[in-house]
Amino acid sequence: MTKAVLCGALGRMGRTILRLSLEYSNFEVIAGVEHPDCIKSTDLGEASGITELKGKPLTPRLEDVISYCDVVVEFSGNVSAAVAHTRIASLSGKGTVVGTTGFSDQELEEIRSCSENAPVLLSPNMSLGVNLLFKLVEISAKALKDRNFDVEILELHHRFKKDAPSGTALKLASILSQALGIPSWAMVFGREGIKQREETEIGVMALRGGDVVGDHTVYFLGFGERIELTHRATSRDTFAKGAIEASRWIKGKPPGFYSMFDVLGI
Numbered sequence: 705m706t707k708a709v710l711c712g713a714l715g716r717m718g719r720t721i722l723r724l725s726l727e728y729s730n731f732e733v734i735a736g737v738e739h740p741d742c743i744k745s746t747d748l749g750e751a752s753g754i755t756e757l758k759g760k761p762l763t764p765r766l767e768d769v770i771s772y773c774d775v776v777v778e779f780s781g782n783v784s785a786a787v788a789h790t791r792i793a794s795l796s797g798k799g800t801v802v803g804t805t806g807f808s809d810q811e812l813e814e815i816r817s818c819s820e821n822a823p824v825l826l827s828p829n830m831s832l833g834v835n836l837l838f839k840l841v842e843i844s845a846k847a848l849k850d851r852n853f854d855v856e857i858l859e860l861h862h863r864f865k866k867d868a869p870s871g872t873a874l875k876l877a878s879i880l881s882q883a884l885g886i887p888s889w890a891m892v893f894g895r896e897g898i899k900q901r902e903e904t905e906i907g908v909m910a911l912r913g914g915d916v917v918g919d920h921t922v923y924f925l926g927f928g929e930r931i932e933l934t935h936r937a938t939s940r941d942t943f944a945k946g947a948i949e950a951s952r953w954i955k956g957k958p959p960g961f962y963s964m965f966d967v968l969g970i
Contacts, residue, residue, distance in 0.1 A: 705730055706955045709773040711737040711789050712780035713762060714751060717803065720944040721777065722752055731948050735769035736762040737780070737789070770796045775951045778802045781866075787814050794818035799954040802826045803947055805871030819961040823954050827964045828871030830946030834920065835964040837935045838879055841922050844931065845883035853926045855880055856907040860919040868910040869893065872920055877908050880922070 708725075712718045713736025725733045736748045745751045749758030761769060766776065766789050776793040778786050778800055786804040791814070793800040802815060805828045818824050829835065845855070857880075859873040869877075881888050884906075891906045901907075917937040924931040937943070946964065953967045 705732060706775060706952045707732050707734045707773045708775045708777050708951050709733070709735045709737060709766065709769050711766060711776060711778045711785070712782075712804070713748060714738050714742050715779060715781055717779040717781075717940060717943060717947075719752060720940045721779070721947055722748075722754055722757060724941060724944045724948065726754075726756055728948060731952055733757070733760070733777075734772055735760055737766050737769070738762060738764060739780075739782070739785075740764040766792050770798060773798060774955045776800045777947055777951055778804055779947070780804055783807050783811055787811050790815050790818045790824060794820075794822040794824065797822050799823040799951075799957060800825070801830075801947055801950045801954060803830050803943070806867035816961050819959055822959050823957040823962060824960075825950050825954050825962040825964070825966070827946075827950070828875045829918075829943065830950060830964065831935070831937060831942045832946050832949070832964070832968065833942065834872060834935050834937075835946075835968055836970070837920065837922075837933060838875065839965070839970050840933055841876055842879050842883050844922075844924060844933065845880050848924055848926075848931075849884050851926070853924045854901065854903070854905070855884065856909070856923040856925065858909045858911070858919075858921045858923070860911040860913075860916050862916050863913050865912060868912065869908050870910065870918070870920070872918070873908055873910065876920065876922055877906055880906050 710733045746762050748760040748762040751762050778789050790800045857873050859870045886904050890904050893908050919936045921934040950967050
C-alpha cells in the first residue's frame with residue numbers, strides 16, 4: 705500500500721486524484737494540503753465532497769501530516785509552495801511526485817537539489833501517452849536532423865490555465881533543442897511583424913480557450929511532406945492516473961531525480 709499526502713487537494717487535478725484514488729486497492733490519500741484561504745473544513749471528505757474520505761485531515765501545513773505518508777504528491781499549482789513542499793518532503797526522507805508547472809531555472813535547481821536526500825519525480829505532464837510522445841519526438845528529431853525539416857510546437861489549453869506556454873510544450877522544446885543541437889535562445893514564442901523564419905528556430909505557440917484539457921502537436925515540416933505528432937487529452941483522469949502510477953513507482957526508490965520515462969521504463 706502506498707500512502708500519499710496530496711498537496712493542492714481541492715484544485716482541479718487534486719479533486720480528480722482524490723476521486724480516482726478510491727479505485728485503487730494499493731494506493732491511498734491519507735491527508736490533503738491546501739492554501740488556508742481554500743480550507744472551509746479541516747475534514748478532507750467534507751471539503752472535497754467525497755464522502756469516502758471523511759475523517760481524513762485537510763491542513764495548510766504539510767509538516768502536520770508528513771510523518772504519516774510514504775509519498776507527497778504535489779499539484780498545488782503554486783511554484784513557491786511546490787518548492788517548499790518538495791524541500792519538506794526530502795528533509796523527511798519522503799519521495800515527492802511534482803506535477804506543478806511554471807518553474808524558473810532557479811526553482812527547478814532547488815527541486816533537483818532535494819533529490820540528493822530523497823527521490824523526486826518531476827514531470828510537466830503525468831500522462832503516460834504524453835511521455836511516450838516525448839520519446840517519439842526525440843526519435844523523430846534525431847532521424848530528421850540536418851534533413852531540411854523545420855520544427856514547430858502548438859499547444860492548446862482551457863482558458864483558466866495560468867502559465868503559457870505549457871510546461872509540456874516547454875519540455876517538448878527542450879527535447880527538440882537537445883536532439884537537433886539548436887540552442888534554447890533560438891526558440892520563438894509567438895510571431896508578429898515582417899520577418900522570414902530562421903532555419904534554426906523552434907516555434908512554440910500557445911492557444912487558450914474553453915474547457916480544453918490539453919492538446920500538443922509537434923510539426924516536422926519538410927518540402928513536399930510533413931509529420932505531425934499529436935497527443936490530445938480529453939479527460940484529466942489521464943494525468944491523475946499517471947500521477948498515481950508515479951507515486952506507487954517512487955515508493956522505496958533511492959534518492960535521485962526521476963521522470964515519467966523511469967516509470968515507463970523507456
